[in-house]
Each structure stands twice: as structure tokens, then as C-alpha cells.
Amino acid sequence: AQKITQTQPGMFVQEKEAVTLDCTYDTSDPSYGLFWYKQPSSGEMIFLIYQGSYDQQNATEGRYSLNFQKARKSANLVISASQLGDSAMYFCAMRERNTGFQKLVFGTGTRLLVSP
Amino acid sequence: KAGVTQTPRYLIKTRGQQVTLSCSPISGHRSVSWYQQTPGQGLQFLFEYFSETQRNKGNFPGRFSGRQFSNSRSEMNVSTLELGDSALYLCASLRGDQSTDTQYFGPGTRLTVL
Numbered sequence: 001a002q003k004i005t006q007t008q009p010g011m012f013v014q015e016k017e018a019v020t021l022d023c024t025y026d027t028s029d030p031s032y033g034l035f036w037y038k039q040p041s042s043g044e045m046i047f048l049i050y051q052g053s054y055d056q057q058n059a060t061e062g063r064y065s066l067n068f069q070k071a072r073k074s075a076n077l078v079i080s081a082s083q084l085g086d087s088a089m090y091f092c093a094m095r096e097r098n099t100g101f102q103k104l105v106f107g108t109g110t111r112l113l114v115s116p
Numbered sequence: 117k118a119g120v121t122q123t124p125r126y127l128i129k130t131r132g133q134q135v136t137l138s139c140s141p142i143s144g145h146r147s148v149s150w151y152q153q154t155p156g157q158g159l160q161f162l163f164e165y166f167s168e169t170q171r172n173k174g175n176f177p178g179r180f181s182g183r184q185f186s187n188s189r190s191e192m193n194v195s196t197l198e199l200g201d202s203a204l205y206l207c208a209s210l211r212g213d214q215s216t217d218t219q220y221f222g223p224g225t226r227l228t229v230l
Contacts, residue, residue, distance in 0.1 A: 033216065043204055045221035052216060091159065102149045102164035102210070103172050104219060109158070 003027065004092050004107035011112050013082045020067070021077040021110045023092030031097035034075040035104065036066065039089040048090075051075055082114045118143065120209050120222035128228045134195040137225045141188050141209030147171075148190040149219065150182060153204040162205075165190055194227075202229045 005024045013019040025034065036048040051059045051066045059066040067076040079086055089111050093104040121140045129135050141148050149164040149172075161174040165184035182192040188209075194201055204226050208219035 035218070037221070043206075043224040043226065045206060045208075047218055047220060050216070050218055093159075099172070102147055102166075102208075102219070103161045103174070104149075104151075104159075104208075105161070106159035 003105045004094055006092055006107035006110050008110045009108075011110055013079075013112065013114055015084060015114055015116050016081055018078060018080045019082055019112065021079070021090050021092075021112065023075045023077065023107060025073050025075060025092075025094050027073075027094065027096055029096040029098045033095045034066070034068070035093040035095070036064070036075075036077045037091045037093060038086075039091060039109070041088070045091070049077065079112075084114050084116065087112060087114045120207060120220055122205075122207050122222040122225050124225060125223060126226050126228075128230065129197050130230050131197055131199060133197050134193065135197060135227060136191055136193050137205055137207075137227075139190045139192075139207030139209075139222060141190070141207075142220060145209040145211050145220075146188055147210050147217075148184055148188065149208045149210075150190070150192050151206045151208065152176075153206060153224075154200075154202070159206075162192065197229045199229050201227065203227060 032053045034051045038046045049061045049064045051068045063080045065078045089109045091109045092107045123138045147166040150162040153159045164172040168184045179195045184190045204224045206224045208221045210217040210219045
């Protein structure tokens with residue numbers, strides 16, 4: 001079964017607008033972490049934001065926020081005030097306690113294109 | 117603080133050869149994990165090392181192996197290369213002792229097998 005699902009292969013947004021990238025997950029482990037990474041064309045995976053399963057509040061990091069809806073098993077990334085440099089692939093990933101701290105399971109990614 | 121470094125950045129090999137990729141984690145990080153990224157399979161976990169011990173392994177054939185040294189630097193080796201091994205190989209490091217630790221990735225090594 002797919003553990004991380006990103007249903008949007010591509011998204012377009014105009015500069016300075018907000019955009020939401022969807023991510024749903026599947027796990028029976030009560031302890032897990034959810035991550036978003038950005039991958040520009042250079043290939044490097046850049047960490048954006050983390051949400052723990054027991055965190056009471058949605059995570060925020062600058063222009064990035066995570067809309068965490070535990071009952072729906074969704075962890076959508078919201079990018080506010082998009083910039084041209086935000087154009088990249090975005091990956092949602094999950095780490096479960098019962099598979100160890102290190103193993104990340106990734107979704108298929110969403111390609112975001114920001115237009116002027 | 118210096119980030120994760122990977123060498124080489126690009127590599128071209130032929131089928132049947134073997135290859136060794138290197139990863140130096142962030143200073144103070146004791147854990148290194150490796151991922152393979154291909155257009156068809158996406159990002160897949162290869163293995164993880166913590167304090168020189170393999171702590172977790174993904175579903176890859178035995179041709180893929182790795183090790184970690186006492187200074188936390190890690191190498192992964194692929195023997196008897198196949199065309200399907202062409203991929204971006206990413207290394208990630210984290211402190212490794214907290215469940216909330218974040219993995220930080222290096223720039224990757226792009227391997228092409230001809």
C-alpha cells in the first residue's frame with residue numbers, strides 16, 4: 001500500500017500568491033514524523049519543515065507552514081507569497097518509529113512552477 | 117557549519133563494473149543513510165549506518181553494500197553494475213539519537229551506467 005500519496009504531479013502559481021501542495025499518508029504507527037523537502041533541478045534535497053505526530057500545533061518555518069490534519073491523515077504544505085526561486089520538485093516524506101529513525105518513505109513528488 | 121558532502125558528483129561506468137560513492141556527514145552527526153532516486157521508482161531507502169553499524173536496510177540486492185568509518189564518513193559500493201543502477205544517489209545525515217532528528221541531504225552523486 002502506498003504510504004505517502006501526492007496526487008498533484010504539477011502545480012502552477014503566480015508570483016506572490018499562496019499555494020498548497022497535498023500529501024496524505026498511511027500508517028498504523030502512533031509515533032511518526034512528516035517532512036517536506038524541496039528538490040531544485042540541481043538535485044539536492046532541501047529540508048523545509050517537520051511535523052511530529054504528537055505535535056499539537058501546525059509547524060511553521062518562515063513562508064512554509066504545514067496543515068496537519070491527523071484524523072484525515074493529511075499533511076499539506078502551504079507556501080505563502082511564492083517566489084520564482086520556489087520552482088522545484090516538492091516531496092512529502094514520513095518516518096515511522098517502528099521502522100527506525102532513519103528510514104524515510106517518500107511520495108512521488110509535485111513539480112511546482114512559479115510564474116512572474 | 118558545513119553541509120553534507122558527496123563525492124564524486126558525477127560518474128559514468130559500464131555494465132559489470134563496480135563503483136564506490138562517498139559521503140561525509142555534517143560535523144557531529146553520527147548517522148548516515150543512503151537513498152536511490154530514479155524516474156521510475158522514485159526515492160527509495162537503501163540503508164542506514166549509525167556509529168559504524170548498519171541499523172536498517174532497504175529492499176535492494178546484495179550488490180549494494182555500504183560501510184561507515186569511525187569519523188562517521190560513509191561509503192556505498194555497487195558491484196556488477198546494471199543499466200538499471202543509473203540513478204541519483206543521495207546521502208543524508210542526522211545526529212541519530214533523537215526521534216525528532218531531521219535528515220539533511222547532500223547534493224547527490226549522479227551515476228550513469230552504459
